[in-house]
Amino acid sequence: MSSRARVLVLNSALGPLDYRVPHGMTVEPGSVVVAPLGPRQLLGVAWEAERMPSDAEVGDNRLRNLLAVADVPPLRAPLRRLIEWTADYYLAPPAAVVRMALSSTAALEGGRSVVEYRATGTVPDRLTAQREQALERIGDRQGLIRELAQIADVSDAVIRGLVKVGAIEGVAVDIDSPYPVPDPDHAPPTLSDDQRAAAATLVADVDAAAFRPTLLDGVTGSGKTEVYFEAVAAAIRAGKQVLVLLPEIALTEPFLKRFHDRFGCEPVAWHSGLRATQRRRAWRAIAGGEARVTVGARSALFLPYANLGLIVVDEAHETSFKQEDGVHYHARDVAVMRGLFEGCPVILASATPAIETRHQVALGKYAEVKLPGRFGVAQMPTIEAIDLIAEPPEHGRWISPRLVKAMEEALARREQSLLFLNRRGYAPLTLCRTCGHRFQCPNCTAWMVEHRLTRRLACHHCGHIEPVPRLCPECQNEDTLVACGPGVERIADEVAALFPEARTAVVTSDTIWSPAKAAEFVARMEAGDIDIVVGTQLVTKGYHFPNLTLVGVIDADLGLDGGDLRAAERTFQQIRQVSGRAGRGAKPGHVFIQTHSPKAQVMQALVTGDADAFYAAETEAREEAGAPPFGRYAAIIVSSEEQGAAHDTARAIGRAAPRVDGMEVYGPAPAPLAMLRGRHRFRLLVHARRALDVQDVIRDWLGTVEWPAKVRVAVDVDPYSFL
Ligand code: ADP
Numbered sequence: 001m002s003s004r005a006r007v008l009v010l011n012s013a014l015g016p017l018d019y020r021v022p023h024g025m026t027v028e029p030g031s032v033v034v035a036p037l038g039p040r041q042l043l044g045v046a047w048e049a050e051r052m053p054s055d056a057e058v059g060d061n062r063l064r065n066l067l068a069v070a071d072v073p074p075l076r077a078p079l080r081r082l083i084e085w086t087a088d089y090y091l092a093p094p095a096a097v098v099r100m101a102l103s104s105t106a107a108l109e110g111g112r113s114v115v116e117y118r119a120t121g122t123v124p125d126r127l128t129a130q131r132e133q134a135l136e137r138i139g140d141r142q143g144l145i146r147e148l149a150q151i152a153d154v155s156d157a158v159i160r161g162l163v164k165v166g167a168i169e170g171v172a173v174d175i176d177s178p179y180p181v182p183d184p185d186h187a188p189p190t191l192s193d194d195q196r197a198a199a200a201t202l203v204a205d206v207d208a209a210a211f212r213p214t215l216l217d218g219v220t221g222s223g224k225t226e227v228y229f230e231a232v233a234a235a236i237r238a239g240k241q242v243l244v245l246l247p248e249i250a251l252t253e254p255f256l257k258r259f260h261d262r263f264g265c266e267p268v269a270w271h272s273g274l275r276a277t278q279r280r281r282a283w284r285a286i287a288g289g290e291a292r293v294t295v296g297a298r299s300a301l302f303l304p305y306a307n308l309g310l311i312v313v314d315e316a317h318e319t320s321f322k323q324e325d326g327v328h329y330h331a332r333d334v335a336v337m338r339g340l341f342e343g344c345p346v347i348l349a350s351a352t353p354a355i356e357t358r359h360q361v362a363l364g365k366y367a368e369v370k371l372p373g374r375f376g377v378a379q380m381p382t383i384e385a386i387d388l389i390a391e392p393p394e395h396g397r398w399i400s401p402r403l404v405k406a407m408e409e410a411l412a413r414r415e416q417s418l419l420f421l422n423r424r425g426y427a428p429l430t431l432c433r434t435c436g437h438r439f440q441c442p443n444c445t446a447w448m449v450e451h452r453l454t455r456r457l458a459c460h461h462c463g464h465i466e467p468v469p470r471l472c473p474e475c476q477n478e479d480t481l482v483a484c485g486p487g488v489e490r491i492a493d494e495v496a497a498l499f500p501e502a503r504t505a506v507v508t509s510d511t512i513w514s515p516a517k518a519a520e521f522v523a524r525m526e527a528g529d530i531d532i533v534v535g536t537q538l539v540t541k542g543y544h545f546p547n548l549t550l551v552g553v554i555d556a557d558l559g560l561d562g563g564d565l566r567a568a569e570r571t572f573q574q575i576r577q578v579s580g581r582a583g584r585g586a587k588p589g590h591v592f593i594q595t596h597s598p599k600a601q602v603m604q605a606l607v608t609g610d611a612d613a614f615y616a617a618e619t620e621a622r623e624e625a626g627a628p629p630f631g632r633y634a635a636i637i638v639s640s641e642e643q644g645a646a647h648d649t650a651r652a653i654g655r656a657a658p659r660v661d662g663m664e665v666y667g668p669a670p671a672p673l674a675m676l677r678g679r680h681r682f683r684l685l686v687h688a689r690r691a692l693d694v695q696d697v698i699r700d701w702l703g704t705v706e707w708p709a710k711v712r713v714a715v716d717v718d719p720y721s722f723l
């Protein structure tokens, strides 16, 4: 009988450690344990010793005792294999990946109960506007006072007042109280023939209960959600759990509502905005198997599902699935691996699939299910390019006359318009008219962006803000600052000047920063309280507004510069997604794309709607360049607050680069964002053949170099950001 346990403790600097399992304690692989380390106690997970070799084997007599085992199910083998794979593939310490699985420390404590509140249905005698708003927004939801106040966008005092008059009551709940089980037969839609065929394939995959990745490729508005909901229903019927990954938490709220309409209750939501008690309850219910459907951001991928029967990645092309700090993983790719280890199907839903995903389909590794047309009477919108050289906007303006006219007509028809510009704030650059001084972030190689709503200059990389000064800090002249170029706030100003009677909303991460704010925006759009939306990429996806018929892209060329290998693809996806917001109901949609290069291949593809030709050309170009998915990249980013230290380490790593057939190393060079959050950054770029195990090479290579503690070396495998 073995009384030793190998444990991955939650400390990324340490490898696996061995402990003694004291008499009477049961520890198996996956058990969550409390282990002593020096004078401290650390959480950890027991692991199969043979899968996690230790460099420092300690004799039995020198082992320390484990202190406790948490009262949660052991992490199952499929999750342990996923953790190993993620650590290996993304060159991350296993402990850093384990930490993502143990994402609620409160969950590891014992049971507790709290008082939550809900509406009683009694209408108070004194019904103020605030109270009315609160009761309406709360509906049948239940939560802590503060949570209800947040949902309703009123103060805690308003909710307390409602409790006092009996309109809201407290109920003691065990915080681990079960979640409602979604009803697969609550309100199934009547599917079109195309939809029914697609759904049947996906349902059969769920019933087969085997690994199978499928691209669900359907134009915007084709009913992809309705179709994959059928697969979700099948998994619920089979008693399995489902995970739906969404790229942004702003999309969670509309999703919850839609899910509720279809299945009669909300799924379990998992995102960074959860309170500790909510995280704890969700984590435990997921581990116990009672949470049947979880919808979440990418971090939901590492939760300890008890019996996963289906994974859906919605808007699977979204680059926000790539995590850019900590463990640099891509949630879409990790989702497929989780499906492999769990033995369940994975649906990647998108109207604009990534070239990487299409390539897997071409290779026959992923299946493909298509939805070729929009659902019902809705037609795809007409798309025209506006040549900004031939038809320029008036001086100092950004909306060209043809688009202005279309907006006028939409307003006259009482239809909604959306102007898209992927730039927050008022202007991307502010300078002094007299001396030319430009405002730069003190921590980053980036210009400060003017935000007029808050009267601040802000850095979009590190969050540094400062007030807009009256005097130029360089030449001391007064009121000489000028804004260069447009951001959404400036476009909103222009709209207000053009259409003073129109009701306008600006939608960016500055205005929609919580699921509640997103819900409020959706409600105002649906009620027809907004005529013109001006928004960033936040409005390009997910939303369904039947009365929105006009979309104008202010600057289609914006994403094309910057030398990013995916620039054309991303521009195509983004503009096609935003175009997809137009004409989703009975009324036809129109899209105008303002560009300086209407002849460019990507603009032509958008106008003609010939996605296949565009993808074919892009794919060919990638193949010629040996770029993903035909070759691979990895970035080694060396950073330090001391420029010299970072530079020395980067050069040492460069000198130690091994000569390997099929691999090239570029750099070190200053990273395009040479300074970020006060750290100087150098970058080496590794370009390799697809077949090369580049992780192994990099692991060995970095293992030969030493660097001082003040220098950080991060490896980004399959990088998406080339900053
Ligand atoms: P996509 O995700 O492909 O853009 P959605 O699933 O959002 O498309 O569907 C677009 C709209 O059409 C939604 O309002 C949806 O409820 C509606 N819809 C799609 N299919 C059906 C159907 N079979 N019955 C009723 N409504 C449907």
Ligand code: ZN
Pocket: 441, 442, 443, 444, 446, 459, 460, 461, 462, 463, 464, 677
């Ligand atoms: Zn900054």
